[in-house]
Amino acid sequence: MSMQGKVALVTGGTGGIGTAICKKLAAAGAKVVATYIGDEGQAKDWQAKMAADGVDAMIVACDVSSFDDCKAMGDTLNAEMGGVDILVNNAGITKDGTFRKMSADQWNAVLTVNLDSVFNVTKQFVDGMMTKGWGRVINISSINGQKGQFGQTNYSAAKAGMHGFSMALAQETAKKGVTVNSVSPGYIGTEMVMAVPEEVRNQIVAQIPVGRLGKPDEIAALVTFLASDDAAFITGANIAANGGQHMC
Numbered sequence: 001m002s003m004q005g006k007v008a009l010v011t012g013g014t015g016g017i018g019t020a021i022c023k024k025l026a027a028a029g030a031k032v033v034a035t036y037i038g039d040e041g042q043a044k045d046w047q048a049k050m051a052a053d054g055v056d057a058m059i060v061a062c063d064v065s066s067f068d069d070c071k072a073m074g075d076t077l078n079a080e081m082g083g084v085d086i087l088v089n090n091a092g093i094t095k096d097g098t099f100r101k102m103s104a105d106q107w108n109a110v111l112t113v114n115l116d117s118v119f120n121v122t123k124q125f126v127d128g129m130m131t132k133g134w135g136r137v138i139n140i141s142s143i144n145g146q147k148g149q150f151g152q153t154n155y156s157a158a159k160a161g162m163h164g165f166s167m168a169l170a171q172e173t174a175k176k177g178v179t180v181n182s183v184s185p186g187y188i189g190t191e192m193v194m195a196v197p198e199e200v201r202n203q204i205v206a207q208i209p210v211g212r213l214g215k216p217d218e219i220a221a222l223v224t225f226l227a228s229d230d231a232a233f234i235t236g237a238n239i240a241a242n243g244g245q246h247m248c
């Protein structure tokens with residue numbers, strides 16, 4: 001599965017799942033660029049840790065909810081890296097609350113970071129992929145976009161919207177060698193999920209037929225396969241990786 005010569009952009013690449021995706025794409029030979037929004041020092045520490053693990057990753061600050069930020073990033077990467085071949089729209093946030101209590105701010109934050117971002121970032125690179133006749137767009141959705149989740153009308157709507165986007169864009173780009181797919185992880189043992197009290201985590205695990213949380217590496221492996229030449233016939237799909245928690 002050689003990705004030599006390919007440039008892979010992973011939004012939120014410094015996060016839990018993003019880090020695993022960056023490592024696997026780099027191991028397959030891609031030149032990896034990770035976006036971050038937080039502290040520059042932390043992003044540099046992340047980059048140093050990746051280097052210690054043998055991964056030469058670039059970092060770029062970008063608020064994916066801002067079209068202007070994404071345009072600036074796109075202009076730079078298109079000029080300096082010759083575009084992006086593999087785009088993983090992975091950045092995401094939650095701001096949970098029951099619908100009756102949910103504020104417009106909670107709604108807007110989750111919709112802009114999880115869904116508008118997919119437009120903002122993909123817009124910068126799809127023309128280049130179609131011109132080259134090869135490209136991969138992989139959108140990290142969620143089990144909760146497939147089944148809904150109490151307290152997550154905003155997140156479930158955004159994540160379901162990502163897959164609508166994937167299906168529509170897949171039809172527009174298929175003839176030009178550009179595939180567009182969604183990946184819908186179930187509960188993954190990232191720092192955020194591992195910080196949940198053990199008793200609550202055990203209740204979550206009890207709902208997962210495989211009997212455990214997913215691993216970031218398992219999502220990364222699926223993303224890396226979708227990014228490969230071998231996955232050229234898979235487009236417009238939403239692939240679940242949830243240990244059997246939700247089947248559809």
Ligand code: NDP
Pocket residue numbers: 011012013014015016017018035036037038039062063064065090091092093113140141142143184185186187188189190192193
């Ligand atoms: P993390 O919180 O570890 O990573 C999310 C990343 O998104 C962080 O790197 C964060 O950057 C970045 N980010 C947040 N807001 C913005 C923004 N406005 N602009 C740019 N980047 C931003 O979460 P996970 O790794 O767990 O999640 C990755 C994806 O997987 C998300 O889309 C999530 O919804 C999805 N997912 C996760 C599941 C899980 O169980 N963990 C299950 C199903 C789906 P920074 O650190 O700099 O703030």
